[in-house]
Amino acid sequence: MLFSLAVSNSWTLRQLDVHNAFLNGNLAETVYMKQPPGYEDPLHPDHVCHLQRSLYGLKQAPRAWFKRLHDFLVSTGFSSSKTDVSLFYYTLKSSRIFLLVYVDDIIMLGNDASLINDLLLRLSSVFKIRDLGTPSFFLGIETLTDGTGILLSQKRYMADILHRAGMSDCKPLATPASVTQPATPSLKPYENPTQYRRIVGALQYLTITRPDLSYAVNRLCQFMHSPTDNHWALLKRVLRYVKGSLEYGLRIVASPSTEIQAYSDSDWAGCPIDRKSTSGYAVFLGSNLVSWVSRKQRTVARSSTEAEYKGLADVSAEVTWIVSLLVELGLHSGKPATLWCDNLGATYLAANPVFHARTKHVEIDYHFVRDKVATGDLIVNFVSTRDQVADIFTKPLPAHRFQFLRDKLNVAAIQPYA
Template structure:
């Protein structure tokens, strides 16, 4: 490339587009600490008092407080936080929640956005540690909060995919329709995680990394776990029949397996409940 283009070797990667890359004996640590410092300075939060969680226990709703006269700072902050989620999955749920009020933010939503900055100041050096492992099984955790949105009563889908002990993909998003039960909400999250897991499996295969073991998805809902392999129960869940057959076929062909896990060990819980983010951030 040097013979064709004018390029310069800058050595090992250490900073790129707001992401610090630190090579250690344990692996590659990705952090956006400098980006967070710049964000705190931009919004005059450098001296703010840190907090232990990105959101408070009071649920955010659309019609709260007084609508902001100038919503531009709110839009800028939420947009900046969305980029920060590149290495901070622990704030994914909070960002997803605040993004739902971009069309009409209030002073309550603005204070909630600044609370995330206070949380980030107290967890400045959290990030992703990508460890080099000879054997890296692919697995995922899926979770959902049933009717967690108090404006529309839609549930939130969340999942996190691991390659070995390394988190490589995660998501927190509001489901498009109302779930009739917690099992339905959990199964929709399970279907989303299954789709992502299959895509990553094919991608790794194209990159030359063969996944020898059958990938597992861990779900803390017993009903959703049984539905993935029990055809008899399918007649009672006709309103999500596409998701049912999608996951059931993957399990039947041994493309993946669905296993039950206790709520205490559910890592995706940190993407649906704000107070669980602290534990998830320490991975």
């Protein structure tokens, strides 16, 4: 979301790295350590060390480091976000600076380059920080710049997954899931379940920049406990699709609008094993995709309207969180978010104050969405199934339909400069 705002407003972006971050943390607890080999005191060989600072490997180390960084940032004028604990923001008149922290990797962005440099000097006076300039490789994600914006790519990571699976030279496919092959359990267990779990776990991290993989990876994750040969075949199909789309990533372009549009869809009773429905949603800030999910519902829905309404409740909660973050940062447009659903029954329920007996069992979800609509925070509109972007998160699709929706999600290859 912050990358979208940065590209749209031409903000300055900086990537920082803290050297030996955990050693900066002060321990609140009393911790003793044996004298390290080679550094024993010959006069007191039985003595132990009383630690003052956190060391790598201590349970308390990550928390101690984050508290030290948190306290310093607050003392310099930063505010800690109540919505996302890893985000700090600094406001001075019309200047806004944001700091995103992931352990010792930091991204700083804002609309005032001189203020960013000033804050960097303050950080460097206390911590040993390397200024890596414009983000290029952050947490395994490459930031590639072209003429229209930036592309978040995990090409190296994808190549590594294919290498680990022994499929670097496999033939590519156009879609990650077949429309004719349901994920049904077979009796023969896969001979190497550890390999299956390792590769599927790696694919989960790949969905950070590849929302088009969300449904296929979510389906594979449901069989982690006892994968079969059939599930391994499904996994290989996903890898063959990855092989054919190595150049693809999540595109973020300059967007004049900051309105929130969300698409919600559900595939009623789509799982042949337990007949639970699969829900998916896509949330756009302007024209950029900022949040998405593909998830099996926890309970069995008794109608397609109920399945769609549960999906609406999920996306309503996500949109509420995004709006609260934007309001906290002073970046919200003030306009209500629009939710698009392709089920007329669900859209009528969201606006209809009459509560029917046949919908009593979805009462909690009903009240949550209904209250948001009644207060004007959300607008629920109908969209045709053909234009339902979230369709890609709920079921396998034919190649032409899959590629059409993939483009709508801004998943694209890097564009050369004109």
